[in-house]
Amino acid sequence: MSDLLERLRGRGWRLTAQRRVVAEVLDGDHVHLTADEVHARAAARLPEISRATVYNTLGELVSLGEVLEVSTDGRAKRYDPNAHRPHQHLVCSRCGAIRDIHPGGNPLADLPAGERFGFTVSEVEVTYRGLCPGCARAAHGPDPA
Amino acid sequence: MSDLLERLRGRGWRLTAQRRVVAEVLDGDHVHLTADEVHARAAARLPEISRATVYNTLGELVSLGEVLEVSTDGRAKRYDPNAHRPHQHLVCSRCGAIRDIHPGGNPLADLPAGERFGFTVSEVEVTYRGLCPGCARAAHGPDPA
DNA sequence: TTCTTGACTTAGACTGTGTCTACTGTAGGA
DNA sequence: TCCTACAGTAGACACAGTCTAAGTCAAGAA
Missing domain, CATH: 3.30.1490.190 (Ferric-uptake regulator, C-terminal dimerisarion domain)
Incomplete structure (x- = not known):
């Protein structure tokens, strides 16, 4: 996932603790977390992170093409880091x-x-x-x- | 669509004005309405129909296999009468x-x-x-x- | 190192979609 | 006609996601 962080830095992304934690939570294969699950796991490492920041960061990762949004059940969207x-x-x-x-x-x-x-x-x-x-x-x- | 009404009657479905209007609204090809759109069109013919009734009726039509639920945008589900x-x-x-x-x-x-x-x-x-x-x-x- | 600036983060209100509940209405049989 | 069970209603509630205003902070400049 440090690859991802490198790529983001290369694109001029301001690297904050919150963004780093969200990116780290999304590491791995067959990972398909909802925004709330990402928030819960991020908050385990950085308790003061807010829901809005998680949504913002996920939205940016999606529009940068680093993460895919999938909705398999018509309920919460899930985020899939296997975008490449x-x-x-x-x-x-x-x-x-x-x-x-x-x-x-x-x-x-x-x-x-x-x-x-x-x-x-x-x-x-x-x-x-x-x-x-x-x-x-x-x-x-x-x-x- | 009278086919649908016939089939429903054959299954012992109690046919009420509300249910008939919902079934009629869903008639046609390439029809993919959201629950709110179904409600709006049904209310044009039967103004006192409630949102809960539309959701209940759509849910029954789906579980009877007469209508498909599709979610193409991660937002509202759409209902597709082309289930057969x-x-x-x-x-x-x-x-x-x-x-x-x-x-x-x-x-x-x-x-x-x-x-x-x-x-x-x-x-x-x-x-x-x-x-x-x-x-x-x-x-x-x-x-x- | 300190300053500055604008991007980032936050809490919480707000919106849209869908579900649930308690009550009312009504069709059809006894 | 009366009863009963199913259908419908309004409105509260729940969940996912968005927006806003104000405070905070990363990173470049001096």
């Missing part, structure tokens, strides 16, 4: 767990011209839904209730 | 216009086993984003501002 490698999401319909996946192929090519309604199409978002291994076991196994 | 024909969405990133599209192929098959993390995958949601013809013209043409 195009990927899709696999979501558990029961517990909400999210995994990043990297299928081959280019889904944009699957859209025939006749279905484009004259749109200039530039992006595709693909979300696979199903049950994660744990929830599938719970659904099939002997019901302990 | 599997389809995907094409969204204008500028004005938010939504079109239903029906590409061939089965996107589920594009997900190799090695990328499934043990999930039992049952659905795919695909959203294409770009500019609709009107917004593309506005972006390219001589700026009238």
Whole structure:
């Protein structure tokens, strides 16, 4: 993640304790935190950080292209630091767990011209839904209730 | 849409004026209204209908499988009556216009086993984003501002 | 090192979307 | 007609996110 901090400094980003903590919280693979979760984890290290700062910082990271905003459930948006490698999401319909996946192929090519309604199409978002291994076991196994 | 009303009656749904108006508002192709828009249009025909009734009725239509809930912008959910024909969405990133599209192929098959993390995958949601013809013209043409 | 400046942060009010609750209305059977 | 259960209502509440005004601080200049 120091890469990210370096890139941000290179872009003239003023580096404050708050921004550093938010960037650090977003480090890792398969990280998809809501703004409130980011705030909670940031506040564990820097108790006085405010919600507005977390929203501001997340918004800046998104517009700099360093973080992706994903909304898989129609509720809170989630923030995904894995922005430099195009990927899709696999979501558990029961517990909400999210995994990043990297299928081959280019889904944009699957859209025939006749279905484009004259749109200039530039992006595709693909979300696979199903049950994660744990929830599938719970659904099939002997019901302990 | 009288099909829908017939189906609902067949399921023992008590058909009231409020429910009929909500179902009628959702008639048509490429219809993707927010709950508030449904409420506004329903209230034009039945002024005393309440917001809670619109939410309740939409929720019932969704759980009966007659209407789909889609959230393309992370803001308000939209309700899509085109639930009996599997389809995907094409969204204008500028004005938010939504079109239903029906590409061939089965996107589920594009997900190799090695990328499934043990999930039992049952659905795919695909959203294409770009500019609709009107917004593309506005972006390219001589700026009238 | 100290000063200056403008960008950054803060608390809290505000908005939009959706849910819940307690009460009222009403369709249809006894 | 009366009863009962389901449907509808208004309004309070909850959650996610945005905005504002005022205070704070990082970083360059002297």
